[in-house]
Amino acid sequence: MRSESEVPFADNPFQVPVADRLKRLPPYLFGKINKLKYQKRVAGIDVIDLGMGNPTDAPDPAIQEKLADALKDPRNHRYSVSNGIGNLRREVSKRYDRKYGVRLNPDDEVIACLGSKEGFSHMCLALMGPGDTAIVPSPTFPIHSYAVVLASGNVIALDVRDPQKFLSNVAYTCEHLFPKPRLVVVNFPHNPSSTCIEQDFFVDLVKLAKKYGFLVISDFAYADICYDGYQAPSFLATPGAIDVGVELTTMSKGFSMAGWRIGFCCGNKEMVRALATIKGYYDYGIFQAIQIAAIVAMRHAEPAVDAIAKEYQKRRDVLVDGLQRLGWEVEKPKAGMFVWAKIPEPWAKMGSIEFSMKLLEEGGVAVSPGRGFGDEGEGYLRLAIVENSQRLRQAVREIGRCTKADQAKAS
Numbered sequence: 407m408r409s410e411s412e413v414p415f416a417d418n419p420f421q422v423p424v425a426d427r428l429k430r431l432p433p434y435l436f437g438k439i440n441k442l443k444y445q446k447r448v449a450g451i452d453v454i455d456l457g458m459g460n461p462t463d464a465p466d467p468a469i470q471e472k473l474a475d476a477l478k479d480p481r482n483h484r485y486s487v488s489n490g491i492g493n494l495r496r497e498v499s500k501r502y503d504r505k506y507g508v509r510l511n512p513d514d515e516v517i518a519c520l521g522s523k524e525g526f527s528h529m530c531l532a533l534m535g536p537g538d539t540a541i542v543p544s545p546t547f548p549i550h551s552y553a554v555v556l557a558s559g560n561v562i563a564l565d566v567r568d569p570q571k572f573l574s575n576v577a578y579t580c581e582h583l584f585p586k587p588r589l590v591v592v593n594f595p596h597n598p599s600s601t602c603i604e605q606d607f608f609v610d611l612v613k614l615a616k617k618y619g620f621l622v623i624s625d626f627a628y629a630d631i632c633y634d635g636y637q638a639p640s641f642l643a644t645p646g647a648i649d650v651g652v653e654l655t656t657m658s659k660g661f662s663m664a665g666w667r668i669g670f671c672c673g674n675k676e677m678v679r680a681l682a683t684i685k686g687y688y689d690y691g692i693f694q695a696i697q698i699a700a701i702v703a704m705r706h707a708e709p710a711v712d713a714i715a716k717e718y719q720k721r722r723d724v725l726v727d728g729l730q731r732l733g734w735e736v737e738k739p740k741a742g743m744f745v746w747a748k749i750p751e752p753w754a755k756m757g758s759i760e761f762s763m764k765l766l767e768e769g770g771v772a773v774s775p776g777r778g779f780g781d782e783g784e785g786y787l788r789l790a791i792v793e794n795s796q797r798l799r800q801a802v803r804e805i806g807r808c809t810k811a812d813q814a815k816a817s
Contacts, residue, residue: 430555436778439762443772454801456789457772459597459743463662463717465703466710472702476695486691489682490518490670494697497704498655498670506640514675515648517682518692522627522656522669525681527553528688529623529652529671532680533589534559540589541576541620545779545786547597550625554589562587565782566596569603573610580618590615593625595638598779598788599746600739602636608644615650621677622651627669630660630711632741633719642673652677659743660711661703666696718743721791721798728802732809745789746776753809754785762787769804 439457446453464470476482489495495512502508510516519525526549534540534557542550543566551561562583564575580586592611594603608624615622624641632638641653652673658664671681691697725745726738736747748754753761758775765771774790776783791798 427556427558431552436774438759439766439772439775442763442766446766446770451770453766453770453772454793454797454804455772456791456793456798456801457774458792459659459790460792461659461662461664461743462792462794463714465662465666466707468706469661469663469699469703473695473699476698479695482694482698484694486694486697488685488689488691490516490691491694491697494518494701497701498672501704502640502642502672506643508640508642510642510672511675515678516670516672517678517685518697519654519669519671519681519685520689520692521658521667522625522654522671523549524667525654525669525671526550526623526625527556528684529654529677529681530554530557530559530589532684533557533621533677537585538588539583539585540591541579541587542591543572543593543596544781545598545776545783547593547625547779550591550593551780559588563780563782566593567599567601567782569594569601569607573607573614576611577614577618580614580620586618587620589621589623591623591625592641593627595628595631595739595741597628597742598744598774598776598783598786600742600744602638602740605639605644608639608641608647611641612644612646612650616646620650621674622647624651624653626653627656628659628742629655631715631718631743633715633722633738634740636740638741648673650674652681657700657703660714661700661707662714663700663703666700668692668696668700718791721793721795724795724798725789725791725802728799729805732802732806743790743792745791747787747789749776749785749787750809758784758787765805765808769801769808771801771804 443453495516498516499510499512502510530553536558538559539562540554540559541562541564544563546563554561564572566572576590629638641647652671654671656669726736729736729747734747734750749761758777762773762775765773774788776786
């Protein structure tokens with residue numbers, strides 16, 4: 407038996423030097439909440455999870471049936487193509503024309519992605535490098551900044567809750583920064599704040615892009631989830647938009663296909679080609695059976711998309727009305743899967759992370775602290791309306807119970 411002195415690396419364990427890009431990533435601010443949520447579930451404690459925009463509804467039966475049918479064809483189990491099969495890209499083009507009046511060439515202006523998040527991340531890798539700067543909306547959906555950092559770029563986060571002020575700040579930044587920003591990221595309906603815009607916002611953005619020479623990525627992930635007659639505008643429906651940018655969409659939300667990992671990047675053919683080049687090195691494409699089911703979804707399941715939007719609207723009303731009865735300052739969003747709620751006094755002084763921990767520890771309700779979306783998010787919570795109405799009513803009751811107990815102590 408060897409002595410301890412003879413054991414390799416006994417005193418000096420082997421070190422793994424990770425890349426600098428990993429060291430640039432900020433601490434993960436949802437870690438404490440996710441750990442406690444896991445511990446509660448392991449202990450058999452019920453948790454009402456409003457923390458993540460993870461749909462709990464199943465896709466339309468016709469989509470599931472087509473997937474099951476496609477699984478039986480041996481040809482669908484081979485490697486696919488990284489940009490998506492031709493019929494799928496053509497169906498995306500038809501849907502854009504049908505919904506937004508936008509005509510896209512499926513051969514070079516449409517590419518399929520492993521969800522919009524993958525498409526966005528690899529697009530940043532295709533467009534950016536050391537010294538390049540991207541403007542991203544704030545509060546910031548984490549991947550909008552992390553993907554830039556992983557591409558060795560720099561991030562400037564501008565408050566997006568006043569869209570016109572955001573445009574003014576973009577122009578100001580372009581005037582005073584050298585070299586000028588290479589990329590501007592927009593995300594409407596916005597995650598997490600649910601801010602929405604009209605088409606004229608994109609008209610002004612395209613003008614700025616052409617004036618200052620930056621590229622645009624529009625993250626249109628919540629395009630299908632709109633309420634009260636509002637229709638989220640497509641960036642690509644703006645004259646000249648295809649000259650300067652692309653738009654990312656997904657089947658995760660409206661089609662309830664989140665775990666299927668299928669989305670699309672459409673628009674400027676040179677940007678699409680750059681993404682295709684990156685993807686050609688990284689993956690072999692989406693499982694072909696899923697692509698075939700996605701074609702059927704876009705052809706025949708639009709009524710299901712409308713139905714799920716109506717269901718989310720009911721959930722939105724249940725949650726917002728309930729929080730307002732508790733005295734919370736919260737508005738009904740016009741689109742998206744989230745309610746952006748200001749933390750009421752006196753709990754605002756706790757900070758969003760500690761208040762979120764309180765709701766989870768004492769009420770079994772998991773939410774996302776606004777601080778996790780950057781400095782502009784502090785003082786707010788993001789609540790996902792993914793649970794059914796009954797569970798949302800239960801969540802409101804538990805939140806009320808937690809906060810009323812504190813009020814009683816104070817009085």
